[in-house]
Amino acid sequence: MHSTAKSATSGALVGIADLFDAHRKFLWGLSYRLTGSAADADDIVQETFVRAMERPPDDTSQPWRPWLVRVALNLGRDLLRRRRRRSYVGPWLPAPIETGDEASPPTFEPVVDGEHTTEGRYDLLESVSFAFLLALEALTPQQRAVLLLRDVFDYSVRDTAAALGLTEPNVKTTHHRARAAMRDYDRARCVPTRALQEQTREVLAQFMSSLLSGDVPTIEAMLAESVRGLSDGGGEFFAARKPLIGRQRVLRFHWNIWRRRMAEARFAARIINGLPAVVGQFVTGKPGEPPRVVFRCDIDGAGRIVALHSVVATRKLTGVDFASLAV
Numbered sequence: 001m002h003s004t005a006k007s008a009t010s011g012a013l014v015g016i017a018d019l020f021d022a023h024r025k026f027l028w029g030l031s032y033r034l035t036g037s038a039a040d041a042d043d044i045v046q047e048t049f050v051r052a053m054e055r056p057p058d059d060t061s062q063p064w065r066p067w068l069v070r071v072a073l074n075l076g077r078d079l080l081r082r083r084r085r086r087s088y089v090g091p092w093l094p095a096p097i098e099t100g101d102e103a104s105p106p107t108f109e110p111v112v113d114g115e116h117t118t119e120g121r122y123d124l125l126e127s128v129s130f131a132f133l134l135a136l137e138a139l140t141p142q143q144r145a146v147l148l149l150r151d152v153f154d155y156s157v158r159d160t161a162a163a164l165g166l167t168e169p170n171v172k173t174t175h176h177r178a179r180a181a182m183r184d185y186d187r188a189r190c191v192p193t194r195a196l197q198e199q200t201r202e203v204l205a206q207f208m209s210s211l212l213s214g215d216v217p218t219i220e221a222m223l224a225e226s227v228r229g230l231s232d233g234g235g236e237f238f239a240a241r242k243p244l245i246g247r248q249r250v251l252r253f254h255w256n257i258w259r260r261r262m263a264e265a266r267f268a269a270r271i272i273n274g275l276p277a278v279v280g281q282f283v284t285g286k287p288g289e290p291p292r293v294v295f296r297c298d299i300d301g302a303g304r305i306v307a308l309h310s311v312v313a314t315r316k317l318t319g320v321d322f323a324s325l326a327v
Helices: 002-035 038-054 065-085 130-136 141-152 157-164 168-181 183-187 194-213 216-222 247-264
Strands: 223-232 265-272 275-282 292-299 305-311
Touching: 002 038, 002 065, 002 141, 038 065, 065 141, 065 157, 130 183, 130 292, 141 157, 141 168, 157 168, 168 183, 194 216, 194 247, 194 265, 194 275, 194 292, 216 223, 216 247, 223 247, 247 265
Parallel strands: 223 305
Antiparallel strands: 265 275, 275 292, 292 305
16 A cells, blocks of 8 residues: 555656646746746746645646646736835846847737737747836736737637636736837837847947946947936845936946956856846955846947846846856
8 A cells, every 4th residue: 555655656746747847948938027037937837836746736637738827827926916015125127047049030020900910929039138028017917917928928818818817808908908008118129139139249348348448438429318227236235226317327337336346257248138248257346246247238229228237136147157157
């Protein structure tokens, strides 16, 4: 009897391991886009499979993915609600992740009778870009989930309703409101095409080179007049507690930090969330100074920098490999 129970337990664990291998990547991608956090996505996926092991669905003969998605979405929405109730120290930025040498296609959004169709509205790479994830912050947790399922993962209204426990009319209303909240983003989309990647790489390299050489006029010329600088230290390290707006304020902040710490850092260029970024690790530092950073920018059509982002909070950097920068 004991041997039979042990065998059954072993078989169940093997089954969960197979489920994990088959569905982990999809669930992680969904959870990351829902929360904007690699660490939170890790936790959601882990908890989803814990629940699959402890409280599986009644009918395990049916495909598992709809059930797993439903559990992950419930966990993600609960997490977003808790996050909104807590105060965050300083500006919030998405957790950077490495996306490798890929690019969005130069054309997207099929158009039918003058209207964009759901299919292909946002491709998978665009939907992990900083611009897209920051735009999602204006949505409620439910709107965010509906938009991702409908416009990124191409779920039908019926499947979206089943995944979120909503009625189909509710899905349609929520989807309409979510798209309305994304209109500003849609008007100035930042799709990580190969051309934008190359242009961003050149701009970022010139910006860092100008900082190193002390070429202030060049840096000023590279910044848009209304440029925004955001630093996410999560209250853990020294960082700007409010958004920096305007060329002079952004220039002064980055000049003071980078000019002092560049000599003690090792840098590498990586593709982060679809666009080039600088990954840095500092050899030394004073108390309160971050040991690691991901530094990135967004540019406008003229190639001017409109946003500079620095992510230094430890929990935000779990999706980036710093091992190659080790001293």
